[in-house]
Amino acid sequence: LLTNKNHSFEANLEYIAKELDNRNNAGKNYEYKFIPKDSLSFSNIRDFASSKYVFLVDNFFPLAFMNVEGMKWVQLWHGTGLFKKFGYDLLNDEDKKIMEMFAPKIDLVSVSSENVADIYARNFYVDKSKVKPFGVPRNDFYDEEHLSDDYLSNLRESFEKDYPQLKGKKLVLYAPTFREDPKNNAVFAYFDVEKFLNELGDEYALAIRLHPNYKRFCDEEHNIDLEDLTNRYDIINFTGFKDEQKLLILADILVADYSSIMVDYTILKKPAILFDYDLEDYLYKERGFYFDYEEMVPGRIVYNIDELIEAIKEEDFRLEKMDEFLKFQFGEFKPNSSKLILDYILED
Template sequence: MRYIADELKGRKTSDGKPYEFEFIPKDEFSLSNMKKLATSKYIFLTDNFFALAFMRFNKKTKLIQLWHGTGIFKKFGYDLLEDEQKKTMLKFSNKITNLMVSSHNVIDIYARNFAIDKSKVLPLGIPRNDYYSPEHLDEDYVRQLRGEFEQRYPNLRGKKIVLYAPTFREDPKYNAVFNYFDIEKFIDELGDDYILCIKLHPNYNKFADSANRIDLDELTDTYNIVNFTEYKDEQKLFLISNILITDYSSVMVEYTLLNRPIILFAYDLDNYLENERGFYFDYRKEVPGRIVKDTDELVRVIREKDFNLSNLKEFAEFQFDYFDAYSSKRILDYVLEE
């Protein structure tokens, strides 16, 4: 939304007036916000908001779904809903004017999962990825950004940053990621050159039982690591990191834009494939990095720089039609044209 807003600030309506806009958090819905929705000509969404299924809008109002994820990875949307939810989804989807996606390759899957006609799905890009502008990718900017982090976290100095960003599992046993990721071994083997930074998924605690719930403060006090779980701007973390370790998180899709090593720490791969969401491609063959199943293997891959980058370029080109910072411009050029 920030990038759409920034792009709007530089534009004027056909009669020369600036565009007026407001942000409405969906968990702060109110009568005054209903009025704003009712009197808006354009409504941009970054998530599903099924309350819209039960509202009637002026026929000239355009509802534009920007979504919050990039490309395709895990199954989502209509593929995961129960029958009653699907009925609501259909009512909601009928209101959508256009859905924006990152690539023409993902149109069919997004059309099905939003239950809308393919003609409404446009591969104009994802505004979120406008962050990766030439200015932000510039070596001097990244060096400055890293310096700011090092002032706050001095233990980052002189080390390559390994960012561990696992997703959650619905099974509490496998959700306990640090029963499988041996932090002590990682530090003993790689701590001279690398520092581990962790960013757990917001749903981690939701699926963690009391026996396996992690005290992150205790973890960072015990080991020389940095906990970024509460840090909101993960794109800055991507920029300063040298290696991403994840598993089944869609952050791997976005990280391919940086053309840096990705390691898939999939200690529970067989169980995940059988019992969790599933994927839209062959995970074992098509992920953009090396798959490892234990810390010994993880350490070896990093030490030997055995990252298996062969899939990275092809994976990225499938997920993105554009490698630029102009998605918001393309979207508004299309939406605002009368």
């Protein structure tokens, strides 16, 4: 299981490991190790070289120059479905050539539905026959047990002990993605925390979860320190919290933008607001999307903090596109991706 320094990317690998543990408990004998791809030690290199199956959550360019005969490589990726552009579509010519060298060595790319398979095949530069709609392992969390009222009640009680500002309030989770432009990446220059709390703080608690690449695109001129912000205001910083799925179940409203966290969140069919203060820049200067963003997203789009506050006060979430969006991204969603992937790759 080849991991990434961004720990929030590891959830897919952890659900594969859980499924392997289930099989070992049933009498199988699978050994596995988490190997960080960015800092390989001698022992990690030995473990890696002796592996029969390798699971990725990101691209691994050294694969282009490796002899991997006898190994099977599985790309789980860290995003869900189709949203912002990724992979081959974003590479420069030199990196495209390297990707074209390692891509044929990938044996399986697991995607959320058949509807997204063509674009994943192109962006991983693999034959479409290798792209299977087995789903996203981390979404195995959303099973009957974890969606039950009892589980949510116990989860809420547990969180309230650690974060007493949640007591008696609904939770708004703000989870923005990163921007390559440092000015637009300074999300708290646009999300006015003080104004939000003044207007909504009696009814709502506010939690923040930044993208793991956020700091990479900060600069001194535009950055607002999140630690300082949480010290000044009564907000919760969930940026380092490992279990994103628990946060999504706990949230009453998700405020996102261009991150695929919103795609995962649609499984729960709860309100989402897209806080897109820089939409024009993102469309034409950064990544862009694979569909008409404003037409397709299943939630209210707002462009400033006043519109965001108004949407929450008026409960204007515009959820009428939810079912269509969910169907496109997941088909008939079932929380059994890890089993399907391992059935296929181990028994093929």
